[in-house]
Amino acid sequence: MKTDNHFVFTIKKIEALPFPNKGDRISYYDTNTPGLMLRVGHDYKSFYTQGRVKGGDGKVVRILLGKFPAISLDKAKAGSSIIQAKLHSGINPNVERKAVSDKNKIVNVQDAQTVEWMIDKYVAERLMSNNKKISQNTLNDMERLKKTFSERELTLLKKDKKTDEWVIDKVQTIPNWLDRPYRSITSIEINERFDLFSRTLRKFNAGVLKPLEREHQLTFRYLNAAFEFIIPIAALENPQDIMSNPVSILSALKKLTKPKARNGQIEVNTNTDFYEWMYAVNHLQNYERETGRDYILISLFQGGRSDEIASLKWEDIDFNQRLIKYKETKNHEDYQFPMTDEVFRILTQRFKNRKKGDVYVFSAPKLKNGKPKVKGGHIAKGGRCFFENITKQTGKKNTHHDLRRTWTTGATKSKINDKIIEFCLKHKLEGVAQNYFVKNEHDIREALQTVENFFLNLYEKQAKLVVN
Incomplete structure (x- = not known):
């Protein structure tokens, strides 16, 4: 017997419609509401509306309204009328819904891009x-x-x-x-x-x-x-x-200004300023005062950057050849610098006094569980706490980077060649100059020793003025 699938939809008639076998589905069409249809499967009954988009490709477009009875017949009829109006206006609701879905996806992605x-x-x-x-x-x-x-x-x-x-x-x-x-x-x-x-x-x-x-x-x-x-x-x-x-x-608003070039350094031209600074370094009142003193003095005598000196390991120190290896420096080059007399003395004493398990020359103080207080295992670069203590003693503020400028002043006053100064500061040199200084260690050793002597002689000279 052939089933009549075109009739006026009522709740009673819809409820009475049988479910087909699994895998089959039957469509029914409301003769009272244009475009409204009901598709029945083995375990569902769903309302759709269909029609052609005005000005479109002529293909029938089918739009899901919802499952019965979750959506009532009246709501299905109302929804169908709204969508039919869109079809007659040249709007494809499926395309419109996909655009909204895509937009929501974009919004979700953008919300995750924090x-x-x-x-x-x-x-x-x-x-x-x-x-x-x-x-x-x-x-x-x-x-x-x-x-x-x-x-x-x-x-x-x-x-x-x-x-x-x-x-x-x-x-x-x-x-x-x-x-x-x-x-x-x-x-x-x-x-x-x-x-x-x-x-x-x-x-x-x-x-x-x-x-x-x-x-x-x-x-x-x-x-x-x-x-x-x-x-x-x-x-x-x-x-x-x-x-x-x-x-x-x-x-x-001109609020982002160009960084002003810093020009701070330890004063070497006045009567006793350098002596007072050195005295403060030698009389640090911090818990790790010997470490702070040695870190600052080696930084000054080597003209080194804060992180290069702070992260030195004992494996970087060659006492036999009196050499210090600086790895992965700021300009991505490795360097090998000679030790001056005072630097050799300081490092030798630190090596004798090192604690078991110390990897770094300037190891950070340890907690009771044996772990270092500072991340990385060595003292924090810059030694801010040490310089704050020096400021309290002298009344003059300086930072670690001031030591490099001070070293440059000492080198200039000692009439060291400009190219040698640049190399000792680990500035990248062009041409043959870089290779020359790598191979001629004597020139670097002599320059570093000359600058170290300049500072030590200056300290002794100003010390006499203080005593007198």
Whole structure:
């Protein structure tokens, strides 16, 4: 018996329709509502509406309305009427639904592309592209960048109206941006956060109330670079994904300034300043005062960078040949420098006094469980705590990098050749000069010893002035 599949839909008739065998399905059509149909399978009854898109390719388009009885007959009829109107207007609801779905997928992807995601992508695909080795300093900068945009507590300063001096204003907690979609960051927020850091008390301030000057400038420059990197890539993948760099507001307002060249150094031209500084170095009041003293003196006499000296291992020290190996320096070259007399004396004494298991020349102090207090196993580069103690003794602030400038001054006053000075500072030389100095160790040994003698003689000379 042939089933009549065209009839006026009612709830009773729909409920009475039998389920076909598994794998079969039967379609029924409502003669009262244009386009409305019911498809019945072995365990379901689903409403659809169908029709041709006006101005389309002439093919019948079928759109699912929902399963019965989850969707009532009245709602199915109403839904069918709405969709039929779209078909007559030239709109394909299936295409429209797919566009919405694709848009939602894009939104979900974009929500997952957070500020932290952007920074990590910038590091991996820009800074470390083509297997380019990234320096530890740059990695540290990236960690500071993330810290700047995480939730943190800031001690804010303000200018006293009467004295024009910096005073404590308040403590303020700023929100975490790392888990926010990078597209949601606005220029207004960037400007406000930058202004807060511009009056944030330095963490290591030696008791002086003074806001940050360089640190936040650097981190916002890196954030700017990360946005400059990601924006064109996003637009290439999706031409509709257009946004402006929110950090550019700082340049427009002239708040991102060029870093001022630092010129600090230990004074060697005045009567007793160098003696007072050396006296403070030799009388550090820190827990690891011998380590701090030796670290600073070797840095000065070798003209070394903070991380190069701090990370020296005993395997880098050749006492027989009186040589120090510097590996993976800032310019990605390895160096082998002669030890001067005082450096040899200091290292020999440290080697005698080293503790069992010490790998580093300047090993970090250890916890009760035997693990080092400082990540990496050696003292923190820069020796900030040691220099803060020197500042308290002398009243003059200096940093580790000032030692390199001081060494350069000593070398210049000792009339050392400019090319030798550049090599001793581990600046990359072009042409034959680099190979010449590598092969002519005597010239480097003589230069380093001459500069060391300059400082030791200066110390003795000024010491006599203090005694007298």
